[in-house]
Amino acid sequence: MFNSPAGATLEPAATPPHPVIHWLEAGEDCSARWRSERGSLPPKKVVLADDTMTADNAYRLACEGTYMLWRGDFHNARQLLQALARRIENTPARKRKKAAQVVPANDVFNRYRLAQSQRARLLNTLLVPFDADYTVPLRRAPDVKQACTAVWGAPGDAATPSVASLRELLGITSSAEWRRVGVEIPELGEGPNNRIFPHYGVFSPVRGEYIKLVASAHVPKHVAGQDALVAFDIGTGTGVLAAVLAQRGVTKVIATDLEPRALVCARENLLQLGLEHKVELVQANLFPEGRAAIVVCNPPWLPARPSTPIEYAVYDEGSRMLMGFLKGLPDHLTPKGEGWLILSNLAEHLGLRIRDELLAAFEANGLRVVSRIDAKPLHAKLGDESDPLHEARTKEVTSLWRLAVIKATQ
Template sequence: MPTIYWTEHGEEQHARWRSERGSPAPKKVVLADDTTTADTAYRLACEGTALLWRGDFHNGRQLLQALGRRADQVPARKRKKAAQEVPIVDAFHQHRLAQSQRARMLGMLLIPFNADYSVPLRRAPDVQAACTDAWGPAAPTEVASVASLRELLGVTSAHEWRRVGVEIPSLGDAPNNRIHPHYGVFSPVRGEYIHLVATAHLPKPPTGQSTLLAFDIGTGSGVLAAVLAKRGVAAVIATDQDPRALDCARENLKQLGVEAQVTVAQIDLFPEGRASLIVCNPPWLPARASSPVERAVYDEGGKMLAGFLKGLTAHLAPKGEGWLILSNLAEHLGLRSRDELLAAIEANGLKVISRIDAKPLHPKAADAGDALHQARSREVTSLWRLAAA
């Protein structure tokens, strides 16, 4: 159990250290309160000194916002101009480095928790339910802990997403068409890839069979498995390795009324057997994830994509199809070329039947001030229909 240490009232104190990003406990910790100025906090945080907050909770939130403003003080037009002066792949890596440095600095403002996840600060909100969702029920042996305020705000935001849910038009009419993402599980807020799976022509069952079996590889929240079930696919096996994702998928499939059609299994990629339809929406960018939730977007070395292509032919039923849902953002960022993708498809004994494209509608695609706007503005999400060559 990682432990964080600090000195308070002349005595050494310690608590359990919590970090979803896997960051080590800060080695230097000082106390901060309502008298701490934003300039002082920013200087200390940039130097690697953590600030354990002892003041009013809402004042702590305001201090975090002030730190963020100082980190973002370079005008957007200058960031964009700097990005345009280097190759796009270098601009991407610079952007990721800047994001990482910003997150590390903002993560230096810390919040204490009692053993029951309550926060012993003036005007602190009730975060026990949100922390229980993220960290599990507090055990009888639980002790006081410390986490960054930024992480706590992520926990409470995720709790609200889980409570309200995300409306998915492809799952039917409101209000019975919502996916409720859990903490640490990617939220299906980008609807274009879901729409592609909801509208692509389904393959026919193998000769002699009346029902269709499908695999959903890397199910996450279970949204694609639910879409397939709503489309009438009789049986779906949804796989994932992340316990949070498995719990999330099971809960969503149950509340959508399709749990009888979908089996959720903790498996790396493919279950045993063959299916007429195998769907996979792997992380789109072959780069290192900096936190668990980023693993839905970043996959260092493109390992999941490579694993899916390598194992697909062995698990396809005769005349079956593999649906690979993939954005071409990696191509525009210089992280992977179209030729490399096509070569990987061919090298694994596969052929492309067709490709269905959709233009993303998320806000960043239209944000001219975004450092990666050059690439995002040209992004297309595609459903590649693959079959054994």
Template sequence: MTPSSEIPPFPVISWPEADGPQSARWRSEAGVPPPKRVVIADDRTTADSAYRLACEGTALLWRGDFQNARQLLQAMSRRLERKPPKRATSPLDAFNLHRQAQSQRARTLGMLLIPLDADYTIPLRRAPNVQDACAETYGPAGADTSVVSLREVLGLIGAHEWRKKGVEIPALGERIHPYYGVFSPVRGEYIDLVARTPLPSQGLAFDVGTGTGVLAAVLAKRGVQKVVATDQDPRALACAQENLARLGYADSVEILDADLFPPGRAPLVVCNPPWLPARPASPIEYAIYDHESRMLLGFLNGLADHLEPGGEGWLILSDFAEHLGLRTRDDLLAAIDRAGLIVAGREDIRPRHPKAADASDPLHAARAAEVTSLWRLKAR
């Protein structure tokens, strides 16, 4: 850490020291601005004191033992859980309260910070080696020391392990390895829909918003000769490229940086957009929340111009938003109709993820009723 002087081309966090103000590069994959108030904390800092400061908006830059910092974070989390949840009056109210609680949790727990040396080592006692995890997310190490929330670092470690281990995909008989910030295909039901629905053609398919590349891989495994998979996120593009190459589909799947559709038309166009029409709170949430249904409506409104005569567009969409009151079935059907499309058929599947059976989840009623559908759409 060095005294602040020049203004660098990245966010900077500053804090007081005995020999004067210090500063370092601020890192936040969630796009959170650097805290304005920072105090030094160490092994003598109590959980009550840390929690109070964090709730007041004061960040704690940790100088003690790394494992003690993890325990402190857990203690702060337990204090958050003690607060009785507000009673929801409707599914939509439950969703809004749930998001508020998530936001408050992220904001409060994100106030416990740790330093990173320029080579991504953590200069704390008993700190793990996070160099590979940081390099995968932040890019190659440079010359800048930095400060990051402990919660984010733990997320990087978890994502690094997922990337190494991968996610088993029964429809492929292989594993998909997600990158940090790229939606992991842990909900296999939407993959099963693509794996079982009869193909209109095996000649060409577009996979719009490919993410990890899992649906492109499923289509290639089913015998589609050429798949063009698109995405705009650089991490997703790199992730899909790596997964498809490892699975042996590099020659049959082309990865393209594009907003929604690639050029041309295809007899099959597949899209699995984010399922909830709400505003993302951070860049990482763009895989879950589709503000004002931008991707959904963009896909529907552009589909007819990218389908070959007689071709099908496969829209994979959960009705979770409908059960939450964020969208109605009539809204969806009207959007399909306005786009000059008709519904040729629909395949449905129930979710298998653990939350669907967790009665303590604040959104349990909506999750228990959820159905994921593959809508087979054709140009009118």
């Protein structure tokens, strides 16, 4: 099933086109392609594990940095992963007491991010094998070939066996279910054709307050002398905001994103909504060429470093996307046009940004605030008092800032 060297060669082996994981099995050195959406390097310490592995031993190995390649029943592997998660969450009393102390909000956030990172590192140590066609060669394993193909691409003739973390596989299969069922978006109308179908690695529009803000904000009148109202959707993701703008009567929407997966996702969503003729998709870092009467941007809300592909929709290190949008906005607005910036104030309640900094950034880039529309978020975490960020979340407000150029030079 996995390749083992038949013997020494006289020629040095060519560098593989992808990362490779190595382990010892039945006295032989084995290897396979290493898959990691996080971009992590192949583990150096790998042992075989099966149904005889206890949760305590697995937790000890994970803490030591040893990865476990599963050879037992697939359902038992899932149960072991859940047991590992419980051990991670059962914080010793001494650590709980320390965590209960009053600390600055930004320290709370930093501790939260560190805990999340450590949790992910430990849970990712449980690995599962894949045959060349993405079959998982384990007892009672589900058929994941279609889900894996959607993320990794068709296996192809040169496909080889591979290994990935069980946690990553579960994320892929969960994403496949989201892609099948979709997310209902009331702002897209009533009936069955009001759903957005997120792809793996593309942020799901489960928080609806920012969609409601775009659906209710005042649309500027057509610019004098122009027959069409053009809008830009910067960082379109699933394409949900572009679809809302198109349904609100915007003549043409140009939606941009840097990630190919997002553009594929947006294209499929616009097709199933029947809006592909109103929205043009462009791969770009922020702005397309030209100007628009409305330029919408929903950047990541927290200025922190992302550690996984999906976190790029949540964390914006150094506020680079936010500041890039503000800097380029005046050059991409038509006269009397507006930039619609959608931003949560969660970063302010976490001590990661202050409101004066945001207002100063507006002014520094020649922008003024026309108005601001606020909405309180409604999501499951608001009721979770065990969430370390619970206090900040209860104060969170999502805003749509309507921005205009202070002195138009167009």
